[in-house]
Amino acid sequence: MENSKKKTSSLRWGILRRALINNKSSTTQQHSDEQSQTSISRKANRSFALIPFRVVDQLENEELTLAKAKEACVCYTLPDTNHTKLFIYQRVDNCANLDDFKICNAYDIDNTGLVCAWPSEEVLAYYCLSNLDLFRSKRVIELGSGYGLAGLLIAAATEALEVVISDGNPQVVDYIQRNINANTSVFGGTKVKSMMLHWNQEELSDISNSFDIIVASDCTFFKEFHKGLVQTVKCLLSKEGPSEAIFFGPKRGNSLDEFLIEVKESGLQFTIDEIYHTEDEV
Template sequence: MDNRTTNEKASSLRWKILRRALLSRSSPPHPDEQSQMITKSISRRTGHGFNLILSHVIADSSSSTRDARVCYTLPIPGAPQLFLTQRVDNRADLSDFEICNRYNIDNTGLVCNWPSEDVLAHYCLSHADIFRSKKVIELGSGYGLAGFAIAAATEASEVVISDGNPQVVDYTQRNIEANSGAFGNTVVKSMTLHWNQEDTSNIADSFDIIIASDCTFFKDFHRDLARIVKHLLSKAGSSEAIFLSPKRGNSLDLFLEVAKENSLHFSVMENYDEEVWKRHKGFLNEDRDSWPSYDKGHSYPLLIRITL
């Protein structure tokens, strides 16, 4: 963080973000301009992203709803547009945290469409041929942009978009129904999938490709994530998992250690796409002001490919 702006610790500033989110709309805080700039610079939540999949809101939230329909234009000639209902409200509800505690999950999938998901969708569309006639599952999907993009533009045989948060899965199912005409012959399903669930017999050894973005941040979930990847990968043929994850301190390295302990093989690439790399370099240099909180370790996703 820029010491010319503030000497406050990042942890203190993030508590301010939480306080602002929890305050009701009827009595919002009135931070000064400098405070707003400081908070924006430290927040890991971003409205910017890599902007690789063009999107725009076509229905703003009103006083009676927290949601908006977002139109995504896929960068493939002839591909249909996708219309995904997502939350646009910056306020947190205590009920969200109650559900997180009940299911031992995190709430990040509801917050926004995270930058790594945008990069994952772009990467998958840039390599559409590898998904043709394949069975695909997205883990920890959030709003599932990558899964929806694969379903709409790659001729995959089946795409399962999964998350452990039942609220997220509800959005996914509604969005599947709303975009049913965009998938051609591809079968698209939503699924509530907890990485630590004991019985995976109905889906074990059944997918050709697993995709996931930014799923290695929470260290408590590493062993469950490695376990579910191993169970889901098909033992027949050349199945693999494709992860896009920032380093996030040592969290990615620790996950890879756990993956190795589970006899999973992996490769890690930093420069895997010309356009993604170009934008990454821009955010670090000449385009710095457009994404003030951009940090390589927290924002730039590495490509991890995992096999049995």
């Protein structure tokens, strides 16, 4: 009789253990590790379909044939008169990657930006699309951008003066730059660049007080980053004229409440809007 399959949680703990002790395993053990990793699922994207999109077929884009099944290119079509298209390259691995955890340990960050395009990013992008005038002629930065859908949409559709798309994970920033390069033809006169930005970074003098608008989605989940995130927001907002930070995300337990305590203690003012769209079931 075959042994029962290892629980997914056990497999994940095994990966974490190896990342922490950095043990040089034998060839046999490495082979076993690889088999275990293929049994660990990654979170799949759950889109709200607020912006029409499709996965680009490999035959349509030669670059995709190099990555094959490990990457995908998603094409979003904006509902403007020109039907502007945005191409977003992203990882679609169906297993955990030990190297990802090693980079997280080295940079004191998480790897959520690589996992998928999160629903909150899509909602933020849709909000930006519905409020184009808010960003016109403004300097904008997106924090914790992941693959950068919202930042790219702002650059393509709002006539913003400048858009910086940032993340603290160097692997994610590589994807952001790749996605910027793939969409330069639709940015018009908007200056767009990627940036590696850690929220606990002490020195931000080059970009301090530079931005009229900060946008972010689902960035308040990790409580250990709350203080650094609030200080980053306070440092980046322009002191000349009105400026604001727009955050989107689910509550995720009491994480949002604790983040708002940090915001209040920093002296920043804030308002909360809870907007739910209901659908009648047939």
